[in-house]
Amino acid sequence: MAIEVRIPTILRTYTDGEKAVQGSGDTLAELFSDLDSRHSGIEARIVDEGKLRRFVNVYLNDEDVRFLDGISTKLADGDSVTILPAVAGGSV
Amino acid sequence: MLSHMLTITQALYDQIVAHAREDHPDEACGVVAGPVGEGRPERFIPMLNAARSPTFYEFDSGDLLKLYREMDDRDEEPVIVYHSHTATEAYPSRTDITYANEPGAHYVLVSTADTDGAGEFQFRSYRIVEGEVTEEEVKVVQAY
Numbered sequence: 104m105a106i107e108v109r110i111p112t113i114l115r116t117y118t119d120g121e122k123a124v125q126g127s128g129d130t131l132a133e134l135f136s137d138l139d140s141r142h143s144g145i146e147a148r149i150v151d152e153g154k155l156r157r158f159v160n161v162y163l164n165d166e167d168v169r170f171l172d173g174i175s176t177k178l179a180d181g182d183s184v185t186i187l188p189a190v191a192g193g194s195v
Numbered sequence: 196m197l198s199h200m201l202t203i204t205q206a207l208y209d210q211i212v213a214h215a216r217e218d219h220p221d222e223a224c225g226v227v228a229g230p231v232g233e234g235r236p237e238r239f240i241p242m243l244n245a246a247r248s249p250t251f252y253e254f255d256s257g258d259l260l261k262l263y264r265e266m267d268d269r270d271e272e273p274v275i276v277y278h279s280h281t282a283t284e285a286y287p288s289r290t291d292i293t294y295a296n297e298p299g300a301h302y303v304l305v306s307t308a309d310t311d312g313a314g315e316f317q318f319r320s321y322r323i324v325e326g327e328v329t330e331e332e333v334k335v336v337q338a339y
Contacts, residue, residue, distance in 0.1 A: 111263075111296070112272075112296075112297065112298075112299065113296045113297070113298065158294055160256045160259060160260070162256075162260050165260065167256045167257065167260075169256070185260065185263075187259055187260065187263055188294070188296035189253055189254065189256070189259070189294060189296075190224070190226075190242075190253070190254040190259060190276060190294075190296070190297075191246075191251070191252060191253035191254070191290075191294045192251075192252060192278060192287075192288065192290050192291035192294050192295070193222065193246075193248070193250050193251035193252060193288060193290045193291065194222070194249075194250050194251075194280040194281070194282065194283045194288050194290075195250050195251075195288060195290065
């Protein structure tokens with residue numbers, strides 16, 4: 104089962120500069136652990152204690168997975184997953 | 196390659212300041228995109244502050260996806276990521292540094308503290324790379 108994963112600039116150090124990589128898994132959690140087997144360290148940048156990090160956005164096709172099932176969101180062959188760090192900050 | 200200076204047109208500078216003034220007392224935020232690898236800010240893209248807060252900003256997640264898709268399609272990158280501080284100086288806070296995820300971008304901070312007499316107006320620019328903040332000179336030009 105092939106899923107295309109689009110990688111943001113800040114995480115391309117884990118993918119030899121590749122903007123997109125292929126992965127597999129029935130859920131996002133499985134997909135990230137599959138990615139980590141080839142791109143060691145990437146999972147910890149996205150997942151913390153079994154949950155998606157607050158300031159990392161993950162999209163399944165066009166949908167923010169927070170509005171789906173979060174890290175348990177089910178995947179199907181041909182899906183596209185996009186990872187984008189939040190653009191956020193503040194004065195305190 | 197890092198140039199330790201931000202060169203920006205007067206028109207873009209004015210658009211960033213106008214957006215910050217308009218959203219005061221909430222923080223305003225946005226991007227100026229430019230062609231990949233050229234470091235030249237060209238396309239002003241004001242973003243909605245989904246947090247609508249005087250002390251925090253965050254791009255709406257749906258808008259963020261659209262923005263990055265669009266930049267990708269146009270071979271652009273975020274040359275400037277800007278936001279305003281509304282009661283404090285235009286210097287990156289600990290929060291700003293923690294969430295700075297574009298090592299290639301100029302982080303522009305505008306302070307609109309002068310509106311309420313809480314400080315002076317400021318327009319400053321920084322590189323934020325792996326938690327290190329480096330302020331850079333801002334050069335305003337009529338055209339590139």
